[in-house]
Amino acid sequence: MADTQHITAAGNEISASFVAAKKQSDITEAKLNADPGKFTMLTGDRPTGRLHLGHYFGSIRERVNMQNKGVHTNIVIADYQVITDRDTTEHIGDNVLNMVLDYMAAGIDPAKTMMFTHSAVPAENQLMLPFLSLVTEAELHRNPTVKSEMEASGHALTGLLLTYPVHQACDILFCKANVVPIGKDNLPHVEITRTIARRFNERYAKKNPVFPEPAAILSDAPEIPGLDGRKMSKSYGNSIMLGATAEETAKLIKKSPTDSERRITFDPINRPQVSALLTTAGLVTDRDPAEIAAEIGDAGAGALKQYVIKSVNEFLAPHRERRAELAKDMDSIRDVIHDGNKRANAVAEQTLAEVRDAMGMKY
Structure with missing residues (x-):
């Protein structure tokens, strides 16, 4: 009982801390x-x-x-x-x-x-x-x-x-x-x-x-789930990369796991994999995932995947187009990094000089 009380108290403390942080965040x-x-x-x-x-x-x-x-x-x-x-x-x-x-x-x-x-x-x-x-x-x-x-x-x-x-x-x-x-x-x-x-x-x-x-x-x-219902992560291989082609994206979504129930419903706890696809579709279309699920209904996982493929590819098309244009001149991309590093060095050296001065370390 004492352990349970301790865990509950710790949870309440974390929750109260987050509420206070959110309030301060809103003010900022x-x-x-x-x-x-x-x-x-x-x-x-x-x-x-x-x-x-x-x-x-x-x-x-x-x-x-x-x-x-x-x-x-x-x-x-x-x-x-x-x-x-x-x-x-x-x-x-x-x-x-x-x-x-x-x-x-x-x-x-x-x-x-x-x-x-x-x-x-x-x-x-x-x-x-x-x-x-x-x-x-x-x-x-x-x-x-x-x-x-x-x-x-x-x-x-x-x-x-x-x-x-x-x-x-x-x-x-x-x-x-x-x-x-x-x-x-x-x-x-x-x-x-x-x-x-x-x-x-x-x-x-x-x-x-x-x-x-x-x-x-x-x-x-929101936390964006990966295509398998887990957190979207490079290491899990469940992520839709911004730079992937439309074909690569379609192939990845088609391979994503669902479940045996034909009717599509949005239920993140009991149906994490189907719900992950619906969440992705909702984000890229700015729609409610539950509304998308109701629309697909008994059409099943195949129809859901086709909807997600179409929605994601339409959303990423402008990004891919800009990316491809930029990638034609990789020297310019390197110049962006070199220029950023140059600017950051000037800022860092100024701050370090102030730190050394405050510490009495300028001789």
Whole structure:
């Protein structure tokens, strides 16, 4: 009984914490919408493979919206973070180039948004040293992402994985981002970044704070299921890639599992695979999945798959067209990365100079 009470109390605490975070997120978002030019945002992805529909609806669409509102937007291509849980960097160059292609095809404008890679910005990574002195080992071990990634990878806990949240704090704080759009699972990362910023300012820069304490903007995007009902993930092979051809997409959807019941209904708990297809169709058509299910009815899984294929391919057609046009000049894509890295280096070196000055380390 005591254990049950403890679990219930912990659950209530997490729920209350999320409600408070959502309330603060709504306040921040209202301020951002009123005066977007006052806000700097950072977000990013690991180049572990191609971007898929989950990435688009989960984050890329919102990045484009923020950019177009006039927020100072920054995207880190977190190449160093690939090796937190992988033993190879094979294909990483290809993944980075394709990531930039998809960003730009989706509407990210390199004239407005700084896109850069971790490995090309030494001053940003150098912030790790002072930042590591501001957190304890226990605080790092408590981070849910560190725990889950360690369990999922099956690796021994590497130093890079343990310090992953601090590296993310470097990403956010080097450009003095004051908003970070995230899903609820990433709230602990923003919290540790806020802690690092606050501790640095209290310890070294009381009169002239160097870092803002960034606020989280919680995404309203639903979790996008993969074609097999599990979370959409590159590693599960259940993802519809943004850069896939119409034929590849059709083949993948046709192969997706359903169940033996002919009538199509939207029931994510009892019929996860059928419901995953309906959710995908609903997202790309901006329709209610239950309405689509009722429309298909007794026509069965074959009709559902044909509807999903048609809907997804129509939705992705403009993206594919823009992507193909951009891919004709890969040197220009490399130039975008080089320019973003150059801009990021200038920002990082300025921030590092301020950090050294605050710490009395300018000789």
